[in-house]
Amino acid sequence: MTLDPKFFATDDQPVPGPPRELVGYGEHPPKVRWPNGARVAVQIVVNYEEGSEKTFAMGDGENDILYELPFKLDDQRDLAVESMYEYGTRAGIWRMFRVFDAAGIPVTFFAAAVALERNIEVAKKLSARGDEAASHGFRWSNHFEMTREEEREAIARAITSIERTVGTRPLGWYCREMSVNTRELVVEEGGFVYDSDCYSDDLPYWTRVSGKPHLVVPYGLVVNDARYVLAQGYSSPDDFFATAKAHVDRLRNDGDDVSRMMSIGLHPRITGNPARADALARFIDYAQSLGDVWFARRLDIATNFIEQQPSERWL
Numbered sequence: 001m002t003l004d005p006k007f008f009a010t011d012d013q014p015v016p017g018p019p020r021e022l023v024g025y026g027e028h029p030p031k032v033r034w035p036n037g038a039r040v041a042v043q044i045v046v047n048y049e050e051g052s053e054k055t056f057a058m059g060d061g062e063n064d065i066l067y068e069l070p071f072k073l074d075d076q077r078d079l080a081v082e083s084m085y086e087y088g089t090r091a092g093i094w095r096m097f098r099v100f101d102a103a104g105i106p107v108t109f110f111a112a113a114v115a116l117e118r119n120i121e122v123a124k125k126l127s128a129r130g131d132e133a134a135s136h137g138f139r140w141s142n143h144f145e146m147t148r149e150e151e152r153e154a155i156a157r158a159i160t161s162i163e164r165t166v167g168t169r170p171l172g173w174y175c176r177e178m179s180v181n182t183r184e185l186v187v188e189e190g191g192f193v194y195d196s197d198c199y200s201d202d203l204p205y206w207t208r209v210s211g212k213p214h215l216v217v218p219y220g221l222v223v224n225d226a227r228y229v230l231a232q233g234y235s236s237p238d239d240f241f242a243t244a245k246a247h248v249d250r251l252r253n254d255g256d257d258v259s260r261m262m263s264i265g266l267h268p269r270i271t272g273n274p275a276r277a278d279a280l281a282r283f284i285d286y287a288q289s290l291g292d293v294w295f296a297r298r299l300d301i302a303t304n305f306i307e308q309q310p311s312e313r314w315l
Helices: 079-103 113-118 120-129 148-166 182-189 237-252 274-290 298-308
Strands: 040-048 108-111 132-135 205-209 212-216 260-266 293-295
Touching (some): 079 274, 108 120, 132 148, 212 298
16 A cells, blocks of 8 residues: 555655744743833734736736725726726825824835835825835735746845835835745845744744844734635624724733734725725724834834844844
8 A cells, every 4th residue: 555645744845945933932922022011012014006016007918806896807907906906096095194194103014116106105105204115025026926036136126116215225025925035035135124924923033044043023914904805804894993903902911921013904995995994093093092002113013022032042
């Protein structure tokens, strides 16, 4: 009898890309102290992609996804999908800015460089507010579709572009669907403080890449407005609010004396719509009323963690 070995494997085989890290902090995560004794560092991400997504107009030969309706038009432009993306950059992003301004909070942009180039007023606004422009790639392109050299070039062009439009180079990185080469190339470039190309923890953590310490600040897909347009996701703004509220409530009282972080992922073409923006504003009001929640940029979380938990403690 011949047995297929894959059914009986007890460890990973050699594969390209970073190794899987399954154990993590375990029962006793590090006790990081956020400013003013906050129990939770809430990090709002604006995924700014509109104008850089896949379109026939930009030569991709296909239409992009994350549309309000479950229809897919092949072999020709889908003007309905294109107009939804246009809504995000024409109207939605400005409604979101008004929410953030009213609350007095900073956010991090996962900014596709070309999207900022095509609406320079957004780049100016986020810079004036002191928001963080982390790189979301040159365009909103899947990095696993690129060769290693194409990906290296895309990273370099994204840095140059964002530095030109925003005024400072990106110090954080999160791309659309990383490749097995992405993290190595980000570390090779040498100027990034962290990447967020994973969903594996509620705290930053150190890993080693090409022999160098590298900080990962995990992202999240649970409190994420993409679930408004995905099956079995949020059916109403109240769903988003309830999920975000339960998330922050549990993190504040998680059964131990550990402060953690919370990621909220947003898109101007989705949360920029009025009812959804209202749910976001209600959650921010709720979280601010608690008195022990810190709204921070992703870079602020990274630097606080580095100061308290330097790499030599973990690697």
